[in-house]
Amino acid sequence: MRIQTGVFGLDPLLGGGFLPNTINxxxxxxxxxxxxxxxxxxxxxxxxxxxxxxxxxxxxxxYVIRSAESLGWNLxxxxxxxxxxxxxxxxxxxxxxxxFIIKNSDGKTRIVIDSFTPLVSTLNYEMRRDVSWFxxxxxxxxxxxxxxxxxxxxxxxxxxxxIPAFLCDCLIHMKKLGYGEVLDRxxxxxxHRNSWHAxxxxxxxxxxxxxxxxxxxxxxxxxxxxxKIYDILSEDEIRDISEDLRRKIELALSEGSYDxxxxxxLIRWVIECYRKFERS
Ligand SMILES: Nc1ncnc2c1ncn2[C@@H]1O[C@H](COP(=O)(O)OP(=O)(O)O)[C@@H](O)[C@H]1O
Ligand SMILES: [Mg+2]
Numbered sequence: 001m002r003i004q005t006g007v008f009g010l011d012p013l014l015g016g017g018f019l020p021n022t023i024n025x026x027x028x029x030x031x032x033x034x035x036x037x038x039x040x041x042x043x044x045x046x047x048x049x050x051x052x053x054x055x056x057x058x059x060x061x062x063y064v065i066r067s068a069e070s071l072g073w074n075l076x077x078x079x080x081x082x083x084x085x086x087x088x089x090x091x092x093x094x095x096x097x098x099x100f101i102i103k104n105s106d107g108k109t110r111i112v113i114d115s116f117t118p119l120v121s122t123l124n125y126e127m128r129r130d131v132s133w134f135x136x137x138x139x140x141x142x143x144x145x146x147x148x149x150x151x152x153x154x155x156x157x158x159x160x161x162x163i164p165a166f167l168c169d170c171l172i173h174m175k176k177l178g179y180g181e182v183l184d185r186x187x188x189x190x191x192h193r194n195s196w197h198a199x200x201x202x203x204x205x206x207x208x209x210x211x212x213x214x215x216x217x218x219x220x221x222x223x224x225x226x227x228k229i230y231d232i233l234s235e236d237e238i239r240d241i242s243e244d245l246r247r248k249i250e251l252a253l254s255e256g257s258y259d260x261x262x263x264x265x266l267i268r269w270v271i272e273c274y275r276k277f278e279r280s
Contacts, residue, residue: 003110003143006044007037009214013189013198015255018170020108021139022193025116025164026147028174029154032185033204033212034147037174038112039068040211041145042080045110051142052080052110053101057118060084072209087118098134101141109142116146120160131163169193174204187214196255229253232264238271245274 002017011017018024026034038054045052054064054075061082068075075082081104085097101111113119120131138144148164150156156165165171171190177183185204189197204214229238229249238246249267 004044004048005037006040006042006047007212007214008210009202009204009216010212013202013214013216014170014192015196018143018145019193019195020143022143022169023135023138023164023167024143024145024170024172025168026145026172026174027150027156027161027165027190028147029150029152029176032174032176033206034174035067035114036071036206036211038114038145038147039064039071039073039075042075042110042112043068043073046075046077046079049079050108050110051104051106053104053112053142054080054082055097055100055111055113056082056084057087057115059114070208071211073211098137101138105141107140107142111138111142111144113144113146115149116164117149117160120164123159123163125159125163127159128163128167132167135164135167165190170195170197229267232260233267237268241271241274245271 001020002011002015003020004017005011005014026037028034042052042054056064059067061084064082065075081100083097083100085100105111120127123131135144146164146168148161150161151158156162170192172187173190174185174187176185183203185206186201187204188201189199191197198216202214202216204212206212229246249270252266253263
């Protein structure tokens with residue numbers, strides 16, 4: 001089962017969406033669209049009649065509702081709880097925040113923390129265990145989306161970034177390049193534990209109403225699912241590969257979606273490597 005992100009074009013790049021009960025981190029500098037993406041994640045939950053939690057340190061409930069309204073979205077619904085916390089009062093393991101999460105979740109709740117950065121801005125490497133413990137509590141409560149601020153300097157080598165990046169299950173990096181047109185905004189899936197994900201960078205745009213739309217059409221264009229290698233290569237080419245290799249290749253192709261040319265190239269390459277290895 002997958003958790004739909006609510007972002008047009010993103011689910012196919014993640015192998016169908018997020019995995020349930022995971023921590024999904026959105027990294028990016030100010031203005032890339034992290035809050036908009038968080039709201040889309042919540043809206044998809046509301047659409048599916050799932051419980052949702054939106055936790056913020058910057059915006060109070062009215063402000064969150066107004067931000068959504070400015071994009072054409074209605075958050076005034078019973079299924080959502082919006083909590084504003086004052087970061088001065090909150091430490092990562094502070095009970096107030098965790099109690100709020102546990103009290104309002106049922107193990108399948110969509111939880112957004114926008115942003116996670118104030119919680120960990122004074123983090124040092126000794127606190128990795130604390131973050132790990134906090135993430136475990138979140139996973140028990142549902143599927144979490146946390147946003148993390150990238151400094152304007154672009155320096156990602158800070159514990160407040162590297163620790164959540166190491167410990168999360170999925171990391172999406174959003175960037176505003178400012179080159180205009182297609183290359184103005186791009187995103188990349190850095191990791192997706194226990195799942196296939198698309199490689200490469202994908203342009204996205206932000207629209208009122210639609211929110212973030214990821215341009216993955218060149219990716220989805222000619223995809224084939226459940227490809228059998230026989231369908232792609234002639235019997236001749238695969239005749240003398242072992243049953244074991246054939247099974248591995250088919251397993252590889254059972255996940256994700258590929259362009260036919262890409263698959264043909266991959267299979268030929270794998271078979272070639274395999275034969276060289278056999279001969280050596
Ligand atoms: N109606 C809109 N049309 C196009 N772009 C928009 C619209 N509303 C907001 N944006 C873009 O979204 C950005 C804000 O996104 P936001 O999610 O708040 O960023 P972050 O949370 O990463 O700082 C704005 O700087 C603007 O570029
Ligand atoms: Mg924001």
